[in-house]
Amino acid sequence: MTHRLDIGFVIDGLAGGGAEKVALTLAEAMARRGHAVTVLSLRDAQAYATPPGVALAKLVDAYRGPLRRQTEILRRARQLDAWMLAERGGRRFDLAFSILPKTDRIVRAARLLDNAWLCLHGAVAGTQLADKRGLKRWSKRRQLAHTYHARRWVTVSAGLGDELRALTGARPARVETIPNPFDLDAIRALAAEPCPLDGTPFLVHVGRFHPVKRHDRLFDAVRLSGYAGRLALIGDGPPAEHDRLRAQARAAGLEERVVFAGFSANPYPWLRAADALVLSSDSEGFGNVLVEALACGTPVVSTDCPFGPAAILSGELARGLAPLDAEGLAGTIRAVLADPPAIADDALDRFALDAVVDRYLALADAND
Structure with a gap:
C-alpha cells in the first residue's frame, strides 16, 4: 500500500x-x-x-x-x-x-x-x-x-x-x-535517563492497579523468593486499589520495601535499572512491558497466563514463564536472577x- x-x-x-x-x-x-x-x-x-x-x-x-x-x-x-x-x-x-x-x-x-x-x-x-x-x-x-x-x-x-x-x-x-x-531505539534512548533507584537493587512491576494484575501474588512471590531488594510498582489506580495494595504489601511483610512510584509516561529508566521485571497477572492481552523490558536488556519473569506472555517469551526467554501461583512465581524469580536468559539480537524484530x-x-x- x-x-x-x-x-x-x-x-x-x-x-x-x-x-x-x-x-x-x-x-x-x-x-x-x-x-x-x-x-x-x-x-x-x-x-x-x-x-x-x-x-x-x-x-x-x-x-x-x-x-x-x-x-x-x-x-x-x-x-x-x-x-x-x-x-x-x-x-x-x-x-x-x-x-x-x-x-x-x-x-x-x-x-x-x-x-x-x-x-x-x-x-x-x-x-x-x-x-x-x-x-x-x-x-x-x-x-x-x-x-x-x-x-x-x-x-x-x-x-x-x-x-x-x-x-x-x-x-x-x-x-x-x-x-x-x-520503537525499540526510542525505548533504549529514553531508558538512559536517570532512575530514582539507580544503584539500588530492586524488582519492578509495571501495570495498572487492578485485581487481574494479582499484586497479592506478586508480593507473596517476592517474599518467598528470598529476594532482599526493593519492589517498585509503576502504575496507578483508584484510591480503593491503592489502599488494597498497601494492605496486601503489609500482610506480606513488604510494607517498607515496596515503592509506589505512580504512573510514568517514561517507565524505561525503571526497567533499565531493575534486576528484573516481574508480572503476576491472571491474564495479559499482550504484555507490552515484557517487550519493553527486554529492549532495555532486563530479564523478565511472568506468569504463563493467557494470552500474550507465551507468545513473547519463546525459546530461551521461555525460562521466564512461571506457574500461576506464588510459590512457582517465586521459584522462577530465583532461577532467572541466578541465570538470566540470553536476549538474542533478533528476539524483538517482529x-x-x-x-x-x-x-x-x-x-x-x-x-x-
Whole structure:
C-alpha cells in the first residue's frame, strides 16, 4: 500500500493505558510515512501528548438529561456520524480502527464507521463475563455477540480472538493477529535517563492497579523468593486499589520495601535499572512491558497466563514463564536472577515499529 491513506483511530479517551499508548504510537508512525491520521477521542482525558502530524478531535458528550447512561451508546454513535458528516462530508476513512471495548460498541452503532477494524487488546469477553450469572450473563453475552459478530477484528494475540468466539459465539468477518508495535531505539534512548533507584537493587512491576494484575501474588512471590531488594510498582489506580495494595504489601511483610512510584509516561529508566521485571497477572492481552523490558536488556519473569506472555517469551526467554501461583512465581524469580536468559539480537524484530505498521497498513487492501 503506497498511496496516501486517510486513517482514523476512535478511542474512549487518552488516559494512561497500554491500548491508548499503542494507538498513538501507530498514529504517529503512520503520519511520519505521509498518511493523513486523525484520532477521535470520546472523552477529554489525555495523559499522553498528541503526536506530531496527527490531528486530534475530542467529541466530549455534553448530554446531562434523563436516561443518560441507557442512551449513551446510540447517542455517541450519532455524535460520531454527525462529526463525520460535518468534518468529512460523510466520507469514510480508508482505514479506521476502534480502540477499547466501549468504543467498539459505539463504533458498531455508527453508520459511517462500518468499515472499522475492532482492535482487541485484552480479554474482552472473559473480563466482562467473569462476574455475571444467569440473566445478566446472558444479556452481556448477547451484547458482546452483537458488537463483534460479522465485524473485522485485529487481535494482539491469537488467543484473544479464540476466547471471544468461544464465549460469545461471535464470528468475525475477518481477523488478523498483529502484535503491538515498539520503537525499540526510542525505548533504549529514553531508558538512559536517570532512575530514582539507580544503584539500588530492586524488582519492578509495571501495570495498572487492578485485581487481574494479582499484586497479592506478586508480593507473596517476592517474599518467598528470598529476594532482599526493593519492589517498585509503576502504575496507578483508584484510591480503593491503592489502599488494597498497601494492605496486601503489609500482610506480606513488604510494607517498607515496596515503592509506589505512580504512573510514568517514561517507565524505561525503571526497567533499565531493575534486576528484573516481574508480572503476576491472571491474564495479559499482550504484555507490552515484557517487550519493553527486554529492549532495555532486563530479564523478565511472568506468569504463563493467557494470552500474550507465551507468545513473547519463546525459546530461551521461555525460562521466564512461571506457574500461576506464588510459590512457582517465586521459584522462577530465583532461577532467572541466578541465570538470566540470553536476549538474542533478533528476539524483538517482529515487534519493531516499522514491521508492525507495515502489517496495519496492509489492512487497507481489505477495502479493495
